[in-house]
Amino acid sequence: MKTLLKRYLSNYKGIAKEIWFLSFVTFINRAGAMVIPFLSLYLTDVKSFTLPEVGWIMTSYGFGSLVGNFIGGKLTDIIGYYKTIVLSLFAGGLGFIGIQFLDSFNALCLGVFFLMLAVDTYRPAIFVATDVYSINNNVTRNIGLIRLAINLGFSIGPVIGGILIAKANYASIFWVDGITCILAATSLIVLLKPKKGKKKEEKVTVVKEGVSPYKNPAFLLFFFIMVVNAIAFVQYFSSVPVFYKQHHFLNEDTIGWLLFLNGVMIVFLEMPLIVFLEKLQITKVTATILGIVFLAFSFIILNYSDWFGILIIGMILMTLGEMIGSPFANALALDMAPIGRKGSYMGLYSMSFSISHIIGHNAIMNTIDQFGFKTTWFWLFVALIVVAAITLYLPKMMKSLKTEVK
Template sequence: MLLNAFQRYINNFRGFTREIWILTIITFINRAGTMVLPFLSKYLREDLHFSYSEVGWIMVCFGCGSMIGSWLGGKLSDKIGFYKIMIFSLFTTGILLLLVEFVTSFIGLCIGMFTLMIIADMFRPAMFVSIGAYAKPENRTRALTLVRLAVNLGFSAGPALGGIIIMSMGYRGLFWVDGATCMLAILVFALLVKEKKKSPFLDKEHHNEALPQSVFKDKPFWIFQACCLVCGILFFQVFTTIPLYHGEQFHLTELQTGLLLTMNGLLIFFLEMPLVSFVERKKISKIKMVFIGCFLMAISLFLMLVKVWAGILVIMMLFMTFGEMFAFPFSNSVSLSRAPKGHEGRYMAIYTMSFSMAHILSSKMGMQIIQDFGYAANWIFMGILGIMGTFFGLWSYRLIKAENTIAN
């Protein structure tokens, strides 16, 4: 019976092209090296001694750069091709990470993080479009999930390794490792994968996938992005306010915080692909999965109000992890499936921009609420926001269901 279960698990990973596997491997290399993000707020607060408000403003610059980079990456992917954008973005990001380590002033870090994220987040929409070019149409959601698994497996290794690097080399060692892995990952990609000029992806063979030609006229898409925005705001608390809370309320070390994130990554690695396969086999609505995920994230933030028992951090992370598994792989797929042929880059730019905006709002709102009203007020605010996001997801689900009914 155990052998059969293992065989079913392995079957979820069959049918992918060579290019998708290479993309997955370089994504893992890159994400395993991305140790700066989970510890950035702690680095700014504890090593450079900035106030909560200053940390929030640096994170705002981080998010603003991310938004501009996401939009540029999407536009340029449609204009000159995703392949060139991916190589330029990741290699240049590696160089900039090595340089930003030497910047320690508030203004310098605001400018540095803004510039770094413009370049770095050009990669994301280009990478999503590349999955369209290299994956078979019937494997689109599973290919997106496979790459997400690489992200999460990398994150599961990265924070624990990051905690060890901080304890042995200090925070600045993270910038060197992150920069080096960015350059290594994209060099592997450039050597092993040839540029594909034309994508057969999203040929719109099915009439119920016919969409408005302008992304700005796609009302269900924008309402769905509001749900994605809320999911991002809640999830990014894991990388901004929650690591600080671990230390200040429960006196956890960086390594212990890293291990909680490792648990998140390992659960996603083992459970997300079977979950996606199950949803696709049973033809469960992907939008429904997203707003259920948003609701689970809201519960996870409400659980943070329990401050007398450190074990609540594990339970909270379980709810956040399942919320993430429900929301993110399907939000990728829904957003990409809305795009008419030739508009994939624009749609995925807006999708990635929603998460960049989430980063801005999550860090600034969270830090400001904590500074003015305390941690409990932040958890209540974020939980209520999650309930609102759930309603946005339900609204978009009903609009798209009505749209498909008319089309049929």
């Protein structure tokens, strides 16, 4: 047992203390992440909106995320990742507290838009921070540690959220989520002063090299791949919980435990898996493809049985895809970003998730409303397999554009 523990902890050696600080802050933030997984259920059960209306509200979620990532990328290149992260956490905390007081369809569309604008300003900044504090090119492991913090918090959040909803009400989760965001910002100010990362950050932001991400064909293809992948992935936090409740008749508490499985797997398995794949010298492109394929099979398997165990298998497949694909895709995006433009590149990369919220929730909710869950899961599977095949051409395109594949 001690040997296994030592082997597990050895995966974290060589990571800068600043990344540990950022991971701790991220954990505090995500431990309160209980609004997002239950938002679609809150809108249908408490606010009595139809699935198409929920789709439109989630589209507003996507637009807010899109603008937030764009602004976050620009702010990171202008004022630095530190100030951008603090600003995002404070504004997001106030937003989560305030959103519960909105009732009408229009007000919720607008409120969710501004909430996600504040929250997702955080994304490009945290990605750049993992690169700034990289030691011996360990960006992928830095990302892995940040993701571990996210998922450790996220594994706890839905369980607590489900219990709070069952024992109290939905309002409680908005308060907890908002307060933890503000606590995360306060912790960052206490644990990581700007001067600790300033010199390194200036090396990233002062001199701009290369072309804009919007003029890089290889990065734009990568962006398209990530959009399609993210459209499918975000369903596990909108339409899939609805599927759990309406098709399998699960309550919020059980749904919270299913999401807990995702977080627990990532906490204990993702970093060892990253280290194992790095030892195999698997390319970041290959890992990205494997992640997409696992995600694809997590959907198609849901059509084979109404047995509860299928939901667990589907969650395991999705989590494997996330653990393999996400860290390496993030690192690949950073590899493609030239000096001084990393904020803009990671802003566009993060916008792929925003686009997925704009398109994915609305399109999939309406598709389910018209054709049912099984047909929708089948077409998501097909789309992901096609995108995985397209990804095979990415290394060739990168080489032709003299973009280094690491």
